[in-house]
Amino acid sequence: MIALPEGSTPVDFAYAVHTEVGNHCVGAKVNGKLVSLALPLVNGDVIEVVLNKSENSGPNRDWLAFAKSPRARSKIKAWFSKERREEAIDAGKESIARQMRKVGLPLQKILAGHALLELAHEMRYPDIESLYAAVGDGHVSSTSIIEKLVSALGLDDHHEEPALENLISGATIHAPKRSASGVIVEGVGEVLIKLARCCTPVPGDAITGFITKGSGVSIHRVDCINVADLELNQGDRMVGVKWDPNAKSIYLVNIQVEALDRARLLSDVTRTLSDQHVNILSAAVSTSRDRVAISRFSFEMADATHLDAILTAVRNIEGVYDVSRVTNN
Template sequence: MSVAPHPLDNLDSSIRQALEPAYELASGCASFKPSHAQTLLQLLIELKSDTTLLCAALFVRPLRAQELALEEIEAVSSEAVVGVLQALEDLSLIDRLHEQEQSDLESLRKMLLAIASDIRAVILKLSLQALLMREVERFDPQTQQRLALQTQDLFAPLANRLGIAQLKLELEDNALRILEPDIYQEISQALEENRADRERYIERIIALLRRELQQADIRINRIYGRVKHINSIYLKMKRKRLRFEQVNDVRAVRVEVPTKGECYGVLSVVNALWQPIAEEFDDYIAQPKANGYQSLHTSLIGPDNRVLEVQIRTSDMHQRAELGVAAHWLYKEKGARHTKQFEQQIEWLRRILEGGDAARGDVVFNQFRNEAFRDRVYAVSPQGRVVDLPEGATPLDFAYHIHTQLGHRCIGAKLNQKIVPLTTALKNGDVVDILTQKEANPSRDWLNEHLGYLQSGRAKAKVRSYFKKLEREKSIAAGQEMLQKEAKRLDIQLKTEDLQALVKKFNVNTIDELLAAIGFGDVSVLMLVHELLARQPKPCESLDERLARIPIKAPRKQARQSVIVEGMDDLMINFASCCQPVPPAPISGFITLGRGVNVHRKSCTNVQHLAKMHPERMIEAHWSNAVGGVFSVDVAVCAFDRAHLLRDITQIIANEKSTILKVDLQQDKQQQLHGQFTLEIADMSQLSRIIDRLSQLKDMKKVHRVSH
């Protein structure tokens, strides 16, 4: 029987000793969850929290469940712990800011005062939201959307304004995962597919850069590859209208050095190594961002003509970039000294509290939202209603924020009494008048990212919901057709009891909902079929029977015009089977007796031997600029045999639009398959993708091109 880990395990002994009385009291409450407490404590420790904040974190759930009173908590901890918990309660208003137009001004003042007077409370609030978003899938879809929108619109911008990048980036990614699941999955998959190649490339860059910096006598604290967050990639793709492969800083290196002067020394070395891209240089050391962020950012044309981003900063700058005000929670204590950037971060909170009479409460409220959430825009209805929207929002976003049906019936808009396109970006203070028709008739174009009709995740969710309801019956029929087609292809018997057994697994209530989910694209028909296959009795097939089902095709004619032989025309060209040359590998020609020219890779041992024996028959050859046709290549595999392994291999090859010409596999006594596939490919790039994807298959031990 496994024992749940103790939340105080792995803590420093002095911290553990300070927290034990609080843990004893909190753990006696029914609402206390050890795993939740351990995760929260770990996150707060990463944010450099003191024992007062760690102690307060243990009491959050019991206090909210009203299982403990503040007096009981103070008896085993301190007045400071109670102060953090009271400030956290004042911050609860922030949960409601997203939905309401008018705020309780006195409560708002308390919330602002809590943030400005004790940063520990806002760090705890943001950490709790981060944990909530990590497990957001346990909530129903409507609650997931609400929490994700709240995170995107309020908590992530607040973490950014306070400079806590560690939380800001996590909150943004998890909000995008719920609000734009297709986009999130697409970018995530693209990152994973390119991961091995990217890591090898970054390792080369780091080794070269480390050597050059050492030769320049520049001290290095750390140098490492930097992972670009998915939301950051999405925003850059959207802002600059880029494809994934055009995003510069997917391949990125970060260098940390001791001093500011050495930052510019690293920049000089980097610019000498590679060609900088002038318009992609930012000096945030000389001109820090509003939240105090400092670093040098530069993009360059690196090895293999690939774009590479390098970030350069001191270790102190890195700590402030990751933790922001969390790195300075002691700022209230006497004698504490802080950077100018940190004081500027806090000043925005204090400034909006000045002049504090109740008559100016609306000014306080507007200042707070404008300062804290600068990526927001405030538009006005003809009746004077102020609507808070994400920056870049359109009149259509405005309509859906007012009411779902107003958005559905929207056919146009007036901006400040002038008719404008529905894709127009709103500005602060714009008066928006929505033009409507009687019946709801949203357009699917509104969901097209490239057309720019909608920016708000909430509005997009409402449009998707409309089409889901409208086309549910069509989707059920489409899902059933897709499932039957795939089942027929794989010779699977579809039984009602099998489908019913899968209903709960795919988080739906009925078979119709499961079929609709397939039709909508929410459930992959391949994933469902795999589940059905797993439930059916496994026939004992021989390896030969399994190999017989692999589609083998005859080789196509290889392109003569893809190779240029110096000084010769109209010669018969043959590609040597010993080394199987493929563009862009360097090649050589060997004149045979009566069979034209055999083309080999220059590195081929056979052609090197022939060159020594018959140098007069060697001839220069190279690939033409318009290489075409296909080339035969042998790929060796070694894997632990399992159900559907061969199907998975052939599916990857088919997805990469390659053809299987021959398969030669054997099974050894350890139930391992080893042998080779002969494939038809267009170039080395296609071969590299196939090998990378095959390498990532479950139970695959080794994949490589055969060297004859």
């Protein structure tokens, strides 16, 4: 018997059992019937949580829209805070490395030495990862980091390309240029463009751009859960973008497949995806005791207009009863 706030859902129940149960929850049965994770529970319900045992599985941001208990909401936010920090560290490290190459600094020598750690301490960050995260989050620019490194190492600085902010706010407006990402930033020339992994936009999605500091322009779906916060707190860094209809790019897509479990089900799904000429990056499958298999696939595809055909092909596999694209992970 577990006591929960009124209106609680299977997600609240899962986190009440254990944090890891909540984080790996992918479905639930109430009184023996498979139900939506957003279903409000009532007194006396018997709940069974369906788990994804993959190490890479985690909660969905959309759960915050219906989770009621303070514990569940806190744990979901904590999981995404950790994920955002890891992404910020990667983005910051990449941005600093790119800036080092631009000005001709010895990349491997500096990363292997203590110069960055000493600079992090000088800037009152406890470690290098905190410095990377600050750059990735836009709190400090990689350009300023490199300027401090050049000064500390006694090296001559080189002429740097104009910052993205200057390109956008400067008097000269360049004609839009095509990008390998398949996106055109309106009123801006050649800039680094990155498709956000939080919502994995593909051509056909309504999109918007966010000017990061040191990592170019990040492209989000307009309905991405992060966009509302960015527009509210950093609206001056939003920029108009549009898909390039003539671009030939590779796009990341995440889908979820729900099916009755059977022999060779995973093999049939992966073969169908391969027949559709997509590059499968990862697959995670969980199966409940009532033989319901919930699978998540991440794959790359070159022609996003072909996505509907891919979903239809998977939906036609024996035993599959639902296939959907996952946008906010």
